[in-house]
Amino acid sequence: MKVWNQARERLQDILSNNVFSLWIEPLSVNERAGDSLSLRCPDRYFGAYVTQNYLDIISKVVAECDDSIKQVRINACCRPTAPSQEPQQLRLPTLPEGVSSTRALHPRYTFANFMVGESNVLAQSACRSMSQLDDAIGPCLYINSTTGLGKTHLSHAIAHQILDLSPMTRLQYLTAQQFAAEMVNNIKSNAMDVFKRKYHEQCDILLVEDMQSLTGKKKTQQELNEVLDTLIKLGKRVVMTADKAPRELIGIDDDFRSRMSSGLVTSIQKPDMDTRCRIIRRKAQQQNLQLADPYVDYLAQHIKGDVRRIESALIAINARASLKQGLIDDQLIEDVVRALVGGSRELTSRAICELVVQQFKVPLADLQSKSRKKCIAFPRQVAMYLSRKHTEETLADIGRIFNRDHSTVMHAIKVVTDLSRRDNSISAQLELLSSKVQQL
Numbered sequence: 492m493k494v495w496n497q498a499r500e501r502l503q504d505i506l507s508n509n510v511f512s513l514w515i516e517p518l519s520v521n522e523r524a525g526d527s528l529s530l531r532c533p534d535r536y537f538g539a540y541v542t543q544n545y546l547d548i549i550s551k552v553v554a555e556c557d558d559s560i561k562q563v564r565i566n567a568c569c570r571p572t573a574p575s576q577e578p579q580q581l582r583l584p585t586l587p588e589g590v591s592s593t594r595a596l597h598p599r600y601t602f603a604n605f606m607v608g609e610s611n612v613l614a615q616s617a618c619r620s621m622s623q624l625d626d627a628i629g630p631c632l633y634i635n636s637t638t639g640l641g642k643t644h645l646s647h648a649i650a651h652q653i654l655d656l657s658p659m660t661r662l663q664y665l666t667a668q669q670f671a672a673e674m675v676n677n678i679k680s681n682a683m684d685v686f687k688r689k690y691h692e693q694c695d696i697l698l699v700e701d702m703q704s705l706t707g708k709k710k711t712q713q714e715l716n717e718v719l720d721t722l723i724k725l726g727k728r729v730v731m732t733a734d735k736a737p738r739e740l741i742g743i744d745d746d747f748r749s750r751m752s753s754g755l756v757t758s759i760q761k762p763d764m765d766t767r768c769r770i771i772r773r774k775a776q777q778q779n780l781q782l783a784d785p786y787v788d789y790l791a792q793h794i795k796g797d798v799r800r801i802e803s804a805l806i807a808i809n810a811r812a813s814l815k816q817g818l819i820d821d822q823l824i825e826d827v828v829r830a831l832v833g834g835s836r837e838l839t840s841r842a843i844c845e846l847v848v849q850q851f852k853v854p855l856a857d858l859q860s861k862s863r864k865k866c867i868a869f870p871r872q873v874a875m876y877l878s879r880k881h882t883e884e885t886l887a888d889i890g891r892i893f894n895r896d897h898s899t900v901m902h903a904i905k906v907v908t909d910l911s912r913r914d915n916s917i918s919a920q921l922e923l924l925s926s927k928v929q930q931l
C-alpha cells in the first residue's frame with residue numbers, strides 16, 4: 492500500500508538501521524478500514540514491543556503521509572484472508588501506568604537458545620521460575636559468574652518470556668551503572684519524585700545487571716536498596732547479576748549486601764564438555780554453519796570458559812570457509828583454534844592423568860575402576876587435585892576421565908589438600924609432581 496511504503500521510507504531515515512530492520516521492516520499492511528490502518532507483525536511479543544516502543548512514531552509518520560489516517564494498530568498473526576475475522580487487538584484498553592524499558596533486549600537470548608548443563612542448571616531453573624511468576628524461589632534472585640557465562644542471556648530470557656506471557660508487565664531492565672546515571676540526572680533536574688515513582692510504584696519486575704559497578708557509590712546503593720525493599724515487600728520480582736557473589740563484593744554497605752542476599756544467590760560455572768558441544772551445535776546452526784561431529788568435539792575440547800570465545804571461533808570459521816567455497820577442513824579448524832587459544836599445547840587433565848599413571852605405576856584402567864584400595868584411590872585423588880590446580884577444566888570434565896562425578900572430584904581435592912597440610916612428605920611429593928606437570 493502506497494501510504495505504508497512512503498511511511499516506511501521516512502521511518503528508515505528517522506530510526507537507526509538496527510531498529511528499522513529489526514522492528515519496522517517485518518511489518519506489513521493488514522487492512523485499511525475507514526480512518527484506521529492495521530499493520531501485521533509476526534507474533535504477540537513482537538506486536539507488544541512495537542506497540543510500546545514505536546507506535547507513536549509510526550502513527551505520526553503515517554499521518555504525515557496521509558492525514559485521513561487517524562489511527563494505526565499493530566496486530567499479531569492475523570491472517571489477511573478472512574475479512575469477517577476481527578483482527579486481534581493486543582493493547583489492553585487500560586494500559587497500566589508506566590511502561591517497560593526493554594530497548595536493549597537481544598532477540599536470540601531466549602531460554603530455548605540457552606544450553607543447560609551441570610554448570611548452570613540452578614541459575615537457569617531459577618530464572619525460569621522467575622519468568623513464570625511461580626513462587627518456588629521467592630521474589631529475589633542474584634546470579635554471579637565470571638565473564639561470558641550467560642548472565643545477560645538469562646536476564647534477557649526472563650524478559651522475553653514475561654513479555655511473551657503478559658506483554659503489559661512493567662519490566663525495567665538496566666545495568667547498575669545506568670540506574671546510577673539516571674538517578675544523578677533526576678537529582679540534577681529535581682525530578683527524584685518521578686524516579687522514585689518509576690521504580691517503586693510502576694515496576695513489576697526489575698532486572699539489574701553488573702551490581703559490582705556500585706562499589707563505593709553509597710548514594711546509589713542506598714537508593715537501590717530502598718527500591719529493592721519496596722518491590723520485595725510488594726511481592727514484585729527482582730533479579731540481579733554481578734561478577735561476584737554478594738559477600739565478595741567490595742565497597743558495598745552491609746545493609747545493601749544483606750538485601751541482595753535475601754533471596755536465592757546462585758552462580759554459573761564454566762560449561763562442561765557436553766554443554767560446550769551443545770552450545771557449539773546451537774550457535775553453528777544459528778549461523779547456518781555445517782560442522783561435522785569431530786570438529787564440534789575438537790572445538791569443545793580446546794575452547795573452554797567464556798562462551799564468547801566459542802562464538803568468535805564460529806564467526807572465524809564461517810569467514811574463512813567462505814573464502815574456500817564453504818569448505819571446512821582440519822587445517823581450517825586447527826588454524827582458528829590456534830589463533831584463539833594460542834600455539835602452545837594446552838595442559839589437559841588427560842595429560843596429567845597419564846603422568847600420574849607413570850609416576851605411581853598404576854594402570855589407567857585401575858584409576859578409572861570402582862576400586863577404593865588406597866594404592867589406587869590415592870593416585871586417583873592426586874590426579875584430580877593436580878588437574879584442578881593446573882587446568883581450566885570443570886570438576887565434571889575432570890571427573891569424567893575417572894568415571895566419577897563432580898562431587899567425587901571435590902572430595903578428592905579436599906582430601907589431598909588436608910593431607911598435604913598435615914604431612915610434609917606428601918606436600919613435597921605434590922610439589923615435585925606439580926613441577927613435572929608444568930613441564931608437560
Ligand SMILES: Nc1ncnc2c1ncn2[C@@H]1O[C@H](COP(=O)(O)OP(=O)(O)OP(=O)(O)O)[C@@H](O)[C@H]1O
Nearest residue numbers: 604605606637638639640641642643644770798799
Ligand atoms: N549456556 C549457554 N548456552 C548458549 N549460549 C550461551 C550460554 N552461555 C553463554 N552463552 C552465550 O555467550 C555469550 C555471552 O553471554 P552473556 O553476555 O550472557 O555473558 P555474561 O555472563 O553476561 O558476561 P559479562 O559478565 O561479560 O557481562 C552470549 O552470546 C550468550 O548467548
